[in-house]
Amino acid sequence: MYEVNGILYAGPSSKMMKIRDAEISQERAMVLTFESGEKRIFDTRLLQGEVYEPLQDEAVLRRFQIVRGAVTWMDGTIDCDPAYMYAHSSAWEMEQ
Numbered sequence: 001m002y003e004v005n006g007i008l009y010a011g012p013s014s015k016m017m018k019i020r021d022a023e024i025s026q027e028r029a030m031v032l033t034f035e036s037g038e039k040r041i042f043d044t045r046l047l048q049g050e051v052y053e054p055l056q057d058e059a060v061l062r063r064f065q066i067v068r069g070a071v072t073w074m075d076g077t078i079d080c081d082p083a084y085m086y087a088h089s090s091a092w093e094m095e096q
Contacts (some may be wrong), residue, residue, distance in 0.1 A: 017082045018069025024062055031092050032085060035069070040089035051078060 021033040028044045047055055054074060055061045064073050072079040 017086055019066055019071055019082050019085070020069070022064065022066060022071055028058075028061065030064075030071070030085075032071075032089060034082070034086065039092040040086060041092040042085045042089035046088050047080060054078065 018035045019032050020035050022030050025031045025041060030042045030044060032040050032042055034040070044055060044061060055078065060073060064071050065076075066072070067076060067079070070079050070082055071085065
């Protein structure tokens with residue numbers, strides 16, 4: 001068991017992955033910069049289900065914030081685990 005920000009988690013502690021910056025790139029894709037400085041590209045179309053339906057609106061998708069290392073939308077009503085975004089993204093190579 002371990003604690004992060006006052007929340008107890010079962011299982012062994014793992015290094016918490018955090019996002020420090022993000023921007024919308026090509027159509028519905030986000031370039032994410034992780035705490036390590038690594039940049040990766042994430043396709044937001046992977047965010048499926050009722051909770052993510054508001055993100056179908058491009059204006060909502062573009063109004064994101066980073067809160068405690070996670071990308072959030074609609075004042076924190078919608079968020080996505082940085083570890084999920086990392087695992088489902090690919091290395092970003094700057095377009096020339």
